[in-house]
Amino acid sequence: xxxxxxxxxxxxxxxxxxxxxxxxxxxxxxxxxxxxxxxxxxxxxxxxxxxxxxxxxxxxxxxxxxxxxxxxxxxxxxxxxxxxxxxxxxxxxxxxxxxxxxxxxxxxxxxxxxxxxxxxxxxxxxxxxxxxxxxxxxxxxxxxxxxxxxxxxxxxxxxxxxxxxxxxxxxxxxxxxxxxxxxxxxxxxxxxxxxxxxxxxxxxxxxxxxxxxxxxxxxxxxxxxxxxxxxxxxxxxxxxxxxxxxxxxxxxxxxxxxxxxxxxxxxxxxxxxxxxxxxxxxxxxxxxxxxxxxxxxxxxxxxxxxxxxxxxxxxxxxxxxxxxxxxxxxxxxxxxxxxxxxxxxxxxxxxxxxxxxxxxxxxxxxxxxxxxxxxxxx
Numbered sequence: 001x002x003x004x005x006x007x008x009x010x011x012x013x014x015x016x017x018x019x020x021x022x023x024x025x026x027x028x029x030x031x032x033x034x035x036x037x038x039x040x041x042x043x044x045x046x047x048x049x050x051x052x053x054x055x056x057x058x059x060x061x062x063x064x065x066x067x068x069x070x071x072x073x074x075x076x077x078x079x080x081x082x083x084x085x086x087x088x089x090x091x092x093x094x095x096x097x098x099x100x101x102x103x104x105x106x107x108x109x110x111x112x113x114x115x116x117x118x119x120x121x122x123x124x125x126x127x128x129x130x131x132x133x134x135x136x137x138x139x140x141x142x143x144x145x146x147x148x149x150x151x152x153x154x155x156x157x158x159x160x161x162x163x164x165x166x167x168x169x170x171x172x173x174x175x176x177x178x179x180x181x182x183x184x185x186x187x188x189x190x191x192x193x194x195x196x197x198x199x200x201x202x203x204x205x206x207x208x209x210x211x212x213x214x215x216x217x218x219x220x221x222x223x224x225x226x227x228x229x230x231x232x233x234x235x236x237x238x239x240x241x242x243x244x245x246x247x248x249x250x251x252x253x254x255x256x257x258x259x260x261x262x263x264x265x266x267x268x269x270x271x272x273x274x275x276x277x278x279x280x281x282x283x284x285x286x287x288x289x290x291x292x293x294x295x296x297x298x299x300x301x302x303x304x305x306x307x308x309x310x311x312x313x314x315x316x317x318x319x320x321x322x323x324x325x326x327x328x329x330x331x332x333x334x335x336x337x338x339x340x341x342x343x344x345x346x347x348x349x350x351x352x353x354x355x356x357x358x359x360x361x362x363x364x365x366x367x368x369x370x371x372x373x374x375x376x377x378x
Contacts, residue, residue, distance in 0.1 A: 007200050014193075014201035020300040028302040032057045033109050037086040042099045043069055049077030050318045053099025055092050056107030057306065063127060064105050064308065066189050067278050071326055074282075098311075102319050106309040113307040120313075120372050122340065124279040125331050126306035130294035130357075131232075131273045134264035141293045141358070150258040153251065157213050161259040164208045164220075170199055173208055173220045173239075181239030185248070193237060198222060202236055209235070209263065211256050217241060219252045221260060226273075226300070233264055234273040257292060273300075279308070279329040281339060281353050295358045296329070296337055315372045320347060323368060327353055335359060344368040 016028060039061055043052040049072050054065040069079045091097040093112045098104055106116060107126055114123075132138060139147055153159065164173070174195060182190040193202065206224035210217050219240045226232035238256070240247040257274065264272050274292065276299060277285045298304035310328065312319060323342040327350060330338050339355035341363060349365050 006196055010194070010197040010200045014197050018301050025302045025305070029109065029305045032059070032302070033112060033306075034089055038089055038092055040085045040087045040092070040097070040099050041065055042083045042101045043072075044080040044083065045072065046078035046080040047076075048318060049075060050102040050314075050316065050322050051100075053101030053104040053313070054106075055087065055097075055099055055104070056308075059303070060105070060107040060126070060308075062189075062191055063276075063278065064107065067280065067283055068103075068105065070189075071280065071282060072322065075321070075325065098313070100313075102312075102314045102316060103322065104309075104311045104313050106311070107306055108309075109305055110307045113309045116309045116311070121309055121311040122328065122330060124308045124310050124328055125298070125337070126279075126308045127276050127299050127303045128279060128296040128329070128337075129273050129276055129299050130289040130292065131271050131297050132261060132292050132294045134261055134269050134272050136265065138261055138265065143291065143293070146254075146291045147258075149251070150255050153255050154259070159211055159213055159218075159255060159259065161256070161263050162210050162212055164210050169208055169210070170203045170222075172217065173210070173222060174198060174237075177217070177220045177239040177241055177243075178222070178237050179239075180243030181248075182243075184243035184245065198237060206236075207233065209256075209260060211252065211259060218247060219256050221256060223260075226271075231269065232271040232273055233260075233269050234275060235260060236275060254288065254291065261292070276303075280326050281328065281355050282326045282350075287354070290354065290357050290360075293356075293358050296360060312372055320344060320368055324348075324350055327355070329355075329360065330364075336361070339363045340366055342366050342368055342371070 015024060019025065038056055039058050040055040041053065041061060043065060045051055052068045052072065054060055073079065087097055092106060093108055093115050182192050202222045202224050206222065209221045209223060211219040221235040221238040223233050223235040238253060240252050261272055274289050274294060277289055280286065324347040327339055327341040330340050332338055336359045339360060341349035341351060343349035343365060344367060355363065
């Protein structure tokens with residue numbers, strides 16, 4: 001295949017994955033949820049933890065199942081392996097052919113998910129984007145502690161952000177910053193855009209933003225503009241130099257988010273979309289992005305048409321421990337979300353796990369004895 005065809009194919013596949021235009025969104029939703037075969041996976045624990053199941057669009061194996069695996073591993077229980085199969089939408093949503101696991105997540109359209117049983121289950125957003133208005137008040141909306149923390153580090157290290165435009169800049173970012181960070185942080189689970197897609201669909205029409213201390217390039221983010229013009233910026237790929245654990249521990253990615261917002265305000269950008277996260281509060285990605293006090297909104301692509309059914313299939317001590325340690329978000333349908341904390345007589349709700357964002361203010365406490373005994377609706 002010629003280089004020109006590879007570039008064309010990259011642009012077409014990127015649009016198929018991320019376009020927000022109505023026709024591609026509808027087409028992708030139909031193909032993913034009704035035409036293509038779905039996946040059904042059971043993640044087996046390496047020890048005494050709950051088994052985790054996922055069924056639905058293949059995208060969810062990365063977005064949902066890998067995240068749930070990581071949350072289980074945070075408790076000291078590893079992943080022994082995955083048992084995978086292909087199923088049809090009719091088998092999942094019509095015949096309820098579900099993964100044989102203790103906890104099961106199923107992804108489909110809102111209508112498909114509504115057909116699943118409500119007993120011992122909640123319906124959650126499949127994906128959310130963290131969007132921050134880059135107006136002059138964005139600093140005041142941040143917590144005082146986070147703002148002072150970022151400003152102190154910027155001042156001490158004389159950090160600033162620069163926009164880079166040369167091919168050599170892209171190669172340095174991709175090879176020395178982004179890929180090493182993904183490998184070091186996520187190992188075999190690392191996921192990213194291919195080099196050709198990153199160059200053709202992000203770098204050429206977008207922005208490469210590099211954090212420097214005046215001597216060295218320490219971190220960077222590759223961003224693209226919204227389809228409506230240069231009013232909204234979405235950082236898509238990021239990382240720190242050579243995937244350095246020291247730079248990551250110093251919080252350089254947190255500082256970079258602050259610098260991006262500062263740059264956006266100075267250049268008349270209205271919003272910065274810090275991209276996607278899942279509806280589990282204990283996920284590190286949620287904790288990192290909520291510090292910016294974003295609005296959590298549906299994705300601008302076909303993923304906005306998806307919902308997630310979170311089901312307790314077996315009531316065990318390990319399942320209860322996992323649920324209490326991993327509160328979730330539910331959509332109230334009016335542009336706001338609500339944090340749901342689980343508890344029972346022996347496990348207090350983990351209210352120490354923070355939830356607040358611009359449109360996440362309220363909470364709901366769910367007694368697991370009620371959840372696992374009768375139908376539960378928000």
